Amino acid sequence: MTINPTTPRTITLLGATGSIGHSTLDVIAQHPQRYRVHGLSAYRRLDALLSLCQQFQPAQVAVPAESVDRFAQQLAQAGLAHIEVLGGESGLRELATAPEADTLVAAIVGAAGLMPTLAAVQAGKRVLLANKEALVMSGALFMQAVADHDAELLPVDSEHNAIFQSLPESYTSLTASGVDKILLTASGGPFRGRSAESLQEVTPEQAIAHPNWSMGQKISVDSATLMNKGLELIEACWLFHATPADIDVIVHPQSVIHSMVRYADGSVLAQLGVPDMRTPIAHALAWPERIRSGVQPLDFMTLGQLTFEAPDHTAFPCLQLAEQAFAAGGTAPAVLNAANEVAVDAFLKRQIRFDQIAQVIDHTLQQRAPKSANQLDEILSEDRLAREQAQAYIATRTIAATTSPKTTTETATETTTHTSTGRN
Numbered sequence: 001m002t003i004n005p006t007t008p009r010t011i012t013l014l015g016a017t018g019s020i021g022h023s024t025l026d027v028i029a030q031h032p033q034r035y036r037v038h039g040l041s042a043y044r045r046l047d048a049l050l051s052l053c054q055q056f057q058p059a060q061v062a063v064p065a066e067s068v069d070r071f072a073q074q075l076a077q078a079g080l081a082h083i084e085v086l087g088g089e090s091g092l093r094e095l096a097t098a099p100e101a102d103t104l105v106a107a108i109v110g111a112a113g114l115m116p117t118l119a120a121v122q123a124g125k126r127v128l129l130a131n132k133e134a135l136v137m138s139g140a141l142f143m144q145a146v147a148d149h150d151a152e153l154l155p156v157d158s159e160h161n162a163i164f165q166s167l168p169e170s171y172t173s174l175t176a177s178g179v180d181k182i183l184l185t186a187s188g189g190p191f192r193g194r195s196a197e198s199l200q201e202v203t204p205e206q207a208i209a210h211p212n213w214s215m216g217q218k219i220s221v222d223s224a225t226l227m228n229k230g231l232e233l234i235e236a237c238w239l240f241h242a243t244p245a246d247i248d249v250i251v252h253p254q255s256v257i258h259s260m261v262r263y264a265d266g267s268v269l270a271q272l273g274v275p276d277m278r279t280p281i282a283h284a285l286a287w288p289e290r291i292r293s294g295v296q297p298l299d300f301m302t303l304g305q306l307t308f309e310a311p312d313h314t315a316f317p318c319l320q321l322a323e324q325a326f327a328a329g330g331t332a333p334a335v336l337n338a339a340n341e342v343a344v345d346a347f348l349k350r351q352i353r354f355d356q357i358a359q360v361i362d363h364t365l366q367q368r369a370p371k372s373a374n375q376l377d378e379i380l381s382e383d384r385l386a387r388e389q390a391q392a393y394i395a396t397r398t399i400a401a402t403t404s405p406k407t408t409t410e411t412a413t414e415t416t417t418h419t420s421t422g423r424n
């Protein structure tokens with residue numbers, strides 16, 4: 001069934017050159033009458049951004065400040081001089097708040113996404129949130145801004161989108177809706193079932209090879225350490241006004257059930273689908289309507305078994321570190337996030353071992369007593385200090401480089417497909 005759009009939407013997509021960016025533009029391209037692209041942003045992959053400009057003809061783009069002149073020249077040479085090029089953090093904020101766009105897709109990875117996403121919230125936009133780190137860092141302030149500015153926040157992260165779909169449309173609180181538990185599913189990552197000891201030897205290439213999803217490098221490593229589930233637990237608490245006690249993490253290696261909600265009467269509502277981010281993206285783009293996403297239907301006849309198990313907190317301590325940081329409150333989740341970003345980057349550059357990621361985060365959390373997170377300045381200051389402390393700790397732990405002369409970043413850049421579709 002084709003649904004006629006009631007209101008054509010104008011989209012700004014931050015992080016257009018990434019995995020979520022690619023999936024979002026794939027869905028948008030399937031519905032040219034329904035969506036118009038106003039703005040795109042990129043960071044390093046500016047050649048890819050140029051191709052996207054040719055295809056989607058945005059009015060504005062944002063790139064790093066030092067790349068503005070060069071990119072404007074490239075646009076002019078391609079006959080696209082009419083596209084305005086904005087630069088740096090202020091450029092990202094200007095793009096995120098441009099009055100011409102009603103919807104922001106927040107798909108920058110990491111803390112860099114916080115400022116422009118929050119700016120879009122403060123401008124009262126519909127915000128499709130993939131950038132979970134923004135909410136982890138600034139949850140209370142972010143959700144208050146959503147309420148104060150009458151913004152519309154729609155979760156793109158597959159689990160949170162599944163929970164959103166499994167809650168009533170009139171949802172205000174777990175209690176008012178008769179919800180007993182949120183069941184947050186986790187794939188367990190590529191190292192599920194491995195012992196803590198054996199994880200000392202794993203390589204970045206193994207860590208980014210997620211069993212079910214093809215995603216950016218940072219979130220892939222987060223899935224491998226289970227930090228992704230820790231970040232998602234915090235994300236779910238803020239999005240659904242829940243506490244960690246309201247949420248059970250269940251390892252479900254097939255990633256077919258994207259999360260569930262159990263109600264007081266014993267009913268469990270779940271959202272299932274082929275693991276392909278175009279489904280939650282299409283859901284959030286069209287909400288409350290439904291549109292085609294290009295995703296293959298789930299075939300129950302060939303699905304095989306759906307299995308479930310408990311997370312292994314010994315081999316994967318990051319989930320509990322996230323729970324501890326959330327319980328500590330204030331700026332602790334921002335510190336957790338910053339230390340994790342630094343540690344994952346060091347692991348990808350082969351400066352530390354996989355198991356040392358958790359050590360860096362634990363150490364950094366212990367160094368920084370939580371402060372109030374009521375002001376953005378306080379959060380950004382703790383983010384910066386935590387990064388410095390994590391870096392300093394890593395400097396004392398750095399392992400000898402392994403055999404490959406290439407960094408993982410170089411290796412993966414050559415092979416990245418920029419899809420978030422399932423592998424199986």
Ligand SMILES: NC(=O)C1=CN([C@@H]2O[C@H](COP(=O)(O)OP(=O)(O)OC[C@H]3O[C@@H](n4cnc5c(N)ncnc54)[C@H](OP(=O)(O)O)[C@@H]3O)[C@@H](O)[C@H]2O)C=CC1
Nearest residue numbers: 015017018019020043044045108109112130131215216420
């Ligand atoms: N991939 C997935 O399936 C899912 C991802 N998410 C979340 O979505 C977000 C994006 O993930 P994903 O698409 O996988 O990541 P990618 O690494 O594939 O893409 C990241 C995007 O952010 C841009 N970027 C990176 N650093 C900066 C910076 N400092 N300033 C501005 N832009 C920057 C990149 O630009 P460039 O490429 O030009 O350097 C790229 O467009 C993350 O928060 C992740 O946790 C959530 C659920 C699923």
Ligand SMILES: CC(=O)[C@@H](O)[C@H](O)COP(=O)(O)O
Nearest residue numbers: 157158186187188189223228
């Ligand atoms: C696609 C998506 O939403 C990712 O966050 C994915 O869920 C990662 O999977 P795990 O963290 O469960 O391995």
Ligand SMILES: [Mn+2]
Nearest residue numbers: 157158159232
């Ligand atoms: Mn997820």
